[in-house]
Amino acid sequence: xxxxxxxxxxxxxxxxxxxxxxxxxxxxxxxxxxxxxxxxxxxxxxxxxxxxxxxxxxxxxxxxxxxxxxxxxxxxxxxxxxxxxxxxxxxxxxxxxxxxxxxxxxxxxxxxxxxxxxxxxxxxxxxxxxxxxxxxxxxxxxxxxxxxxxxxxxxxxxxxxxxxxxxxxxxxxxxxxx
Numbered sequence: 001x002x003x004x005x006x007x008x009x010x011x012x013x014x015x016x017x018x019x020x021x022x023x024x025x026x027x028x029x030x031x032x033x034x035x036x037x038x039x040x041x042x043x044x045x046x047x048x049x050x051x052x053x054x055x056x057x058x059x060x061x062x063x064x065x066x067x068x069x070x071x072x073x074x075x076x077x078x079x080x081x082x083x084x085x086x087x088x089x090x091x092x093x094x095x096x097x098x099x100x101x102x103x104x105x106x107x108x109x110x111x112x113x114x115x116x117x118x119x120x121x122x123x124x125x126x127x128x129x130x131x132x133x134x135x136x137x138x139x140x141x142x143x144x145x146x147x148x149x150x151x152x153x154x155x156x157x158x159x160x161x162x163x164x165x166x167x168x169x170x171x172x173x174x175x176x177x178x
Contacts (some may be wrong), residue, residue: 041121045166049157052116056164059136060144068092068142070133070150070164073125076118083115083154089150089164093137100129115155142166 036128056072068091076082087095097112116131120126126132133150142148147163154160 021043034082044163046160048152048154048160049082049155050080051076051082051157051160053152053160053162056150056162058142058148058164058166060166060169061138061141062169063141065141066136066138068073068135068138069128070095070135071126071128072162072164073123074118075123075139076120079119079120080156081122082118082154084118084152085115085155086153087133087150088153091139091148091150092135093139095150096134096136097126097131098134118154139143144168 018149044055046056052075054073054075057072058068058070061068070087074084087097094149097116098109099112100107100109102108112131116124116126124131142164144166146166148166149161149163152160152162
């Protein structure tokens with residue numbers, strides 16, 4: 001009799017182990033899908049022609065601010081250079097491409113005339129402290145957690161609509177290295 005009890009326990013134990021494996025597999029699959037979805041949300045990208053625009057983002061602005069910055073990367077997978085010619089957005093009266101630099105110990109910021117070249121097979125980062133967008137004459141304050149749209153116009157690839165994710169006021173490019 002003890003022998004049949006032993007077999008029944010093994011069978012019950014086997015069922016429990018089998019059920020745990022089954023549930024663990026489902027949980028692992030669900031977790032993997034959540035991670036993939038989160039990565040897609042965090043690293044949003046846009047494509048036009050041979051160009052890939054990686055994670056456009058901006059910082060939240062304090063009440064009363066009249067300008068906001070915009071940042072992203074552009075990767076040119078083509079065999080010919082292209083050029084970012086203009087930017088527009090309904091969040092501001094105008095948008096300009098600017099370059100920040102240091103000359104003789106003095107930080108300078110100036111508009112970039114003639115657009116920004118994206119070399120063939122190359123990548124250009126618009127980031128704090130370098131090339132960046134300026135949204136001038138804000139019509140509303142960008143708030144952390146929201147998105148706003150903008151239109152980028154390239155010389156060869158054409159026009160692409162993108163969404164800028166608004167990060168916290170202290171947010172930095174370190175979170176968005178591509």
